[in-house]
Amino acid sequence: MTGPATRPVLGAQLPLVQLVDVWKTYTAGEVPVHALRGVSVSIFPGEYISIVGPSGSGKSTFMHILGCLDVPTSGRYYLGGTDVSHLDEDRLAEIRNHRIGFVFQQFHLLPRLNAWRNVELPLIYAAVDRRARRARALAALEEVGLANRANHFPNQLSGGQQQRVAVARALVTEPDLLLADEPTGNLDSRSSADVLAMLAELHRSGRTIVLITHENDVAAAAERTMRFRDGRFVGDQESAA
Amino acid sequence: MSWLDTVRSGLEAIASHRLRSSLTVLGILIGIAAVILTVGLGEGATASVNSAISALGTNLLIVQPGSSSTGLVRGGFGSLSSLTYQDAQALANKVDCPDIAAVAPQVSTVGTLVAGNQNWTTSVYGSTPSWLSVRGRSVQVGTFFTQADLAHDANVVVLGQTTAQELGLFSPIGQTVDIGNIPFSVIGVLSSAGSSSSTNEDDMAVVPITTAQDELLGSSSVNTIYLEAASRSTMGAAYEEATDELLALHGITNPVDADFNITTQSSLLQTATSVDHTLTVLLAGIAAISLLVGGIGVMNIMLVSVTERVREIGLRKALGATPRVIRRQFLVEASALGLAGGLAGAALGIAGTFVLPHFISNHISLSGSATAGAVVVAVAIGVVFGVYPASRAARLAPIEALRSE
Ligand SMILES: Nc1ncnc2c1ncn2[C@@H]1O[C@H](COP(=O)(O)OP(=O)(O)OP(=O)(O)O)[C@@H](O)[C@H]1O
Numbered sequence A: 001m002t003g004p005a006t007r008p009v010l011g012a013q014l015p016l017v018q019l020v021d022v023w024k025t026y027t028a029g030e031v032p033v034h035a036l037r038g039v040s041v042s043i044f045p046g047e048y049i050s051i052v053g054p055s056g057s058g059k060s061t062f063m064h065i066l067g068c069l070d071v072p073t074s075g076r077y078y079l080g081g082t083d084v085s086h087l088d089e090d091r092l093a094e095i096r097n098h099r100i101g102f103v104f105q106q107f108h109l110l111p112r113l114n115a116w117r118n119v120e121l122p123l124i125y126a127a128v129d130r131r132a133r134r135a136r137a138l139a140a141l142e143e144v145g146l147a148n149r150a151n152h153f154p155n156q157l158s159g160g161q162q163q164r165v166a167v168a169r170a171l172v173t174e175p176d177l178l179l180a181d182e183p184t185g186n187l188d189s190r191s192s193a194d195v196l197a198m199l200a201e202l203h204r205s206g207r208t209i210v211l212i213t214h215e216n217d218v219a220a221a222a223e224r225t226m227r228f229r230d231g232r233f234v235g236d237q238e239s240a241a
Numbered sequence B: 001m002s003w004l005d006t007v008r009s010g011l012e013a014i015a016s017h018r019l020r021s022s023l024t025v026l027g028i029l030i031g032i033a034a035v036i037l038t039v040g041l042g043e044g045a046t047a048s049v050n051s052a053i054s055a056l057g058t059n060l061l062i063v064q065p066g067s068s069s070t071g072l073v074r075g076g077f078g079s080l081s082s083l084t085y086q087d088a089q090a091l092a093n094k095v096d097c098p099d100i101a102a103v104a105p106q107v108s109t110v111g112t113l114v115a116g117n118q119n120w121t122t123s124v125y126g127s128t129p130s131w132l133s134v135r136g137r138s139v140q141v142g143t144f145f146t147q148a149d150l151a152h153d154a155n156v157v158v159l160g161q162t163t164a165q166e167l168g169l170f171s172p173i174g175q176t177v178d179i180g181n182i183p184f185s186v187i188g189v190l191s192s193a194g195s196s197s198s199t200n201e202d203d204m205a206v207v208p209i210t211t212a213q214d215e216l217l218g219s220s221s222v223n224t225i226y227l228e229a230a231s232r233s234t235m236g237a238a239y240e241e242a243t244d245e246l247l248a249l250h251g252i253t254n255p256v257d258a259d260f261n262i263t264t265q266s267s268l269l270q271t272a273t274s275v276d277h278t279l280t281v282l283l284a285g286i287a288a289i290s291l292l293v294g295g296i297g298v299m300n301i302m303l304v305s306v307t308e309r310v311r312e313i314g315l316r317k318a319l320g321a322t323p324r325v326i327r328r329q330f331l332v333e334a335s336a337l338g339l340a341g342g343l344a345g346a347a348l349g350i351a352g353t354f355v356l357p358h359f360i361s362n363h364i365s366l367s368g369s370a371t372a373g374a375v376v377v378a379v380a381i382g383v384v385f386g387v388y389p390a391s392r393a394a395r396l397a398p399i400e401a402l403r404s405e
């Protein structure tokens, strides 16, 4: 099934994310690269969406725009009804801090901070006081099943555990939107299964999740799969689940 | 982000990059210590030269005979024998020369002194009782000769400490010393002048000028007349009065033909001071260069530090840090490193000013302004060289920073 990527039914609920004809063009080299060529999409609260597509099709670019890590070259991005496509650096930082949780393929933990200190980082920038930060970081680690590893440094944790710390860090601010760019790309199948089970659990508890993956079984875990090709959204399908 | 959290995370970053942090601190430290020590050396040299010169008597004017000329061959200053004891007495006249406080004519020769079976060759000066105050000397034991001794051509002598020792006179007062086979009675020993200059001021014999002229030299000319001005500010007036008086006495109308020459200690002092000033500027230049080199080292380390942390900066931005917060964190880091290096360097430099003089002969002054300035410069170096690359990194789009290797 192809067509506009707006979910037709879900009561009278407003979309959490709405992209309208978003283009992203990189002009670094000789020829401009159109990483996104007019993407329009809506994501509703509580959805669990997987994104698939060939390498270079613009999945990561799309997700960086969703996460306000980058801004569209043209088009509109409404997050919770507010146009965020042309905000200044400071406002974008605030949105990233309060509303978005990001999980990267390479974990991106700071090696010199232990698990709970890594998890508390976003709260520092939210000006939460130290005592509350620690409590919330420990609670987030508990949620991902790593309460007993709070004082371990990243190099003392397995890949799967590191990624779960990264998920805890993404969750600790209670964001509206959890974004994961190939979170299992660097993990073995067992750890992948752990992380996916965790995402499924988070979805059940009501979180909105967008997940990029190359693997079909991973994509199948989501309730809706979006396909990308050549910077365009080429259709979505509801999974059987 | 609160300032407390900013400071805490800055200090944590310093602590967790121990080697790099200590190299940065070391670079600043060496530059600062070098500044303090080199400036101190320069000022120390200035101070010791100044004190050496003022030890000679600061308000001193020195009158010497002019140069003789025989045909085209011109002798140096002092080659004429144009000055006399009468000149000195005229200069001591308070009516004509109110600004000259004291006058001491001096003749000098070299003589062999014999005491018992010891002999010693040294400078023998003939002068008047005011020699003591004009030359800034004092008598340690015994007395100096008096106007009465001058009137009687008394055969009395005052010895320098070294001279007395060399002659083996351990209780010299009342002993007899032969100078050129003429017996003199020792009436005093001078206090040590300290060896501030290269000529040993403690090795000499001083006798009444009349005795020296009549019995040792057989000449009535005077080698030098020392004049003491009442104060430093009246030196110019004293100089004028002495010139006029001597020109009149010698019957010379055109000052260009003067057969004498007057020099001042203050001109010596000025020359020495300007030499020392040059020296201080030179040393400060060396210090500034070492500080600059240290600063460039710090800049390199900071640049590397920021470059290898671009991904960390990207991640912090992705988690919600604003560029301002990132800049502040590096500001805290850089200024803490600069301050640590500056204070450690100041401590080392200050310690050096006290310890080094025990190993080298030079005196080193401690310059407060150089120390404070150096610490300020150190912090500035840290801040400029640390924050500039950090603020560039803080401006990077978070995703680009994250992707960097
Ligand atoms: N910073 C950049 N500068 C220039 N071109 C870029 C930049 N980032 C991405 N691109 C280009 O944009 C296109 C989309 O890249 P993107 O990373 O979104 O692909 P992707 O679908 O995530 O691929 P993969 O599955 O390999 O991760 C690619 O052609 C890529 O070369």
Ligand SMILES: [Mg+2]
Binding pocket: A059, A060, A061
């Ligand atoms: Mg990608």
